Amino acid sequence: MPHSNLQQIWPEPVDLSPEQMALAALRHEIDDLDDQLLALFQRRLSIAARVGLAKDAPHGPHVKLRPDREQTVLDRVLSQTRPENREAVESLWRQIVGWGLARQGRMKVQVWSPIEPTRAFDGARQRFGAAADMRSVRDPQAALKWAAEGHGVAVLAVNAGSDWWLGLRREWSSLSVFDGFGGETPTALAVGKIDPAALPNGRRVIVDVGGDAGDGAGIRRRGLDTSHGWTLSLTDAVLPVGGAEGCVGAIG
Template sequence: MPHTKTALQQVWPALTDISPEHMALAALRHEIDLLDDELLALFQRRLAIAARVGQAKDAPAGPHVKLRPDREQRVLDRVLAQAEPHNQEAVESLWRQIVGWGLARQGRMKVQVWSPIEPTRAFDGARLRFGAAADMRAVRDPQAALEWASEGHGVAVLAVNAGDPWWTGLRREWAGLSVFDGFGGETPSALAVGRIDPAALPTGRRVVVDAGGDAGDGGGIRRRGLDTHHGWTLSLTDAALPVGGDEGCVGAIP
């Protein structure tokens, strides 16, 4: 009767020469190899589908970049809710990379970063957000980055409270741009800006640019100030303000 090799024998041909500990390790490594094969097949299948999403009817069109922060937020929330608590940080990082490479199938995302203070922190936040697939580079002029983003070339990640009140332009010459994410913790030290479809902005705190203090405008809307310049204030509010309205809402961060 022919001898049939087991999976362990295929991994370790000379079973009689190894210890039980090595046999157990070989079994675990073989299981990981099988999982890697499954992950690879699923990842490549996801990339193929992602390439088709960019041509779907509900994909952003016109001058808007291809990002849909609202969709990303919903999917990430759903995934993290299913992940074990001690795995959530790893799951978020991995998921961002997967999404980034999926977006790259529709054209690699370009990101310009301006952060004269703590540039590494801004880069790290942007890299986590957009993934390794994004084409990121540092720039010296936030106004040039805004103009570049306004033309639909990509997104700009710009530091706040760093000596340049670039954000005042979101109410004037760069009104076609929207803030859609923030980096640096509960009080963000940098904001992501791009030509985002207003319907695709995330659910969360509204970003407001207006003339007034950071405590509120007298109308019951409470704000947290991020930066000020010559009477103008950049702030966050939990109020559900419409983008582009009289209140000065210029975007949202999750």
């Protein structure tokens, strides 16, 4: 066989520098890790699909969200995370959980935020992941009605020219606030038909008559919005949802 044909079949090896060999070894290690991650992720998706049928999953009129469980798992994961990796790990974990929830039924989210829509969308997208079906809406009351019918969750801006939150004490009392976006003082709240027992362990959201000075017990409230003598605020007090204090939910 001619030498030229041998060269086509068995090309002569190319000498690699030590740096190139080290890089190739690292890439091989990453490929191996990717294979392991893929196998574990697909296994997690399969288990997540079964969770919706488990006995301890919410039943009846509530959406299949367990903010308390998510909070516990995220806290456990972040407690084992290096400080420089916390932001990346939390973002990745939210995506993983979002796709897991999608196996139980794709999460639908309606967003109303006339002043800072991008900020509200970014917060909602980080919270529910890329798997969520997110839509922008123009009417917060229509979004509340939609959420109260159990179709999904609504993310609604506060201090944006609407006192929609008053409805949480009235016609939309079946809904609960379960998360907030925009920093320490939220600029948008997530509401849905969440099992009260599944709310996160965090600051309580209150809708009541009066200001945000406190409740007389030394626990100060942080006001988010006011309307005709009513106040939407946060407190560290541990209050029952639906009680006389006007607690309408909690955020982690």
